[in-house]
Amino acid sequence: MPVVDTAALLHWPIERLRGCIAAYSQLQELERLSPPRVMLVEAAGIDWRNEPVALAQAAAAKTGDLARLSQVDLEVLALTIASGEVLHTDDYSLQNVCRAQGLSFAAVSNKASKQQWRWELRCTGCKAKVPVTSKEPRDCDICGSPMLVKRGR
Numbered sequence: 001m002p003v004v005d006t007a008a009l010l011h012w013p014i015e016r017l018r019g020c021i022a023a024y025s026q027l028q029e030l031e032r033l034s035p036p037r038v039m040l041v042e043a044a045g046i047d048w049r050n051e052p053v054a055l056a057q058a059a060a061a062k063t064g065d066l067a068r069l070s071q072v073d074l075e076v077l078a079l080t081i082a083s084g085e086v087l088h089t090d091d092y093s094l095q096n097v098c099r100a101q102g103l104s105f106a107a108v109s110n111k112a113s114k115q116q117w118r119w120e121l122r123c124t125g126c127k128a129k130v131p132v133t134s135k136e137p138r139d140c141d142i143c144g145s146p147m148l149v150k151r152g153r
């Protein structure tokens with residue numbers, strides 16, 4: 001059964017969600033986003049799971065997507081890594097990490113992205129480039145200007 005991200009929990013027909021794998025934290029996210037949807041989804045017999053996110057974090061750091069992924073995103077990615085099932089997500093960063101790791105993914109609604117890319121930090125002052133290694137914003141080591149996350153080439 002596929003792993004589904006929160007967009008699928010929100011938009012897929014309940015029949016299609018039956019038996020799908022999702023993270024416990026997505027249920028809390030759903031309670032915030034759409035309380036009326038929670039009861040329907042709870043009746044769908046989702047396979048709620050919980051996996052440690054260390055491998056997912058390492059995988060996301062490799063492509064520079066870590067700063068773009070929420071804790072819930074990382075938990076969804078952890079389920080995908082642990083189960084080896086197809087991840088259904090429209091999140092381009094999750095798709096990007098899956099592609100780099102050789103994990104299968106499919107779109108929820110939009111078309112899946114086809115391009116591989118990596119994110120990097122670029123200095124707004126001297127234009128220096130460094131890899132994204134954490135979620136924290138940082139300043140340039142060379143000139144002290146703030147650094148922004150940009151798509152690398």
Ligand SMILES: [Zn+2]
Binds near residue numbers: 126140142143
């Ligand atoms: Zn700089």
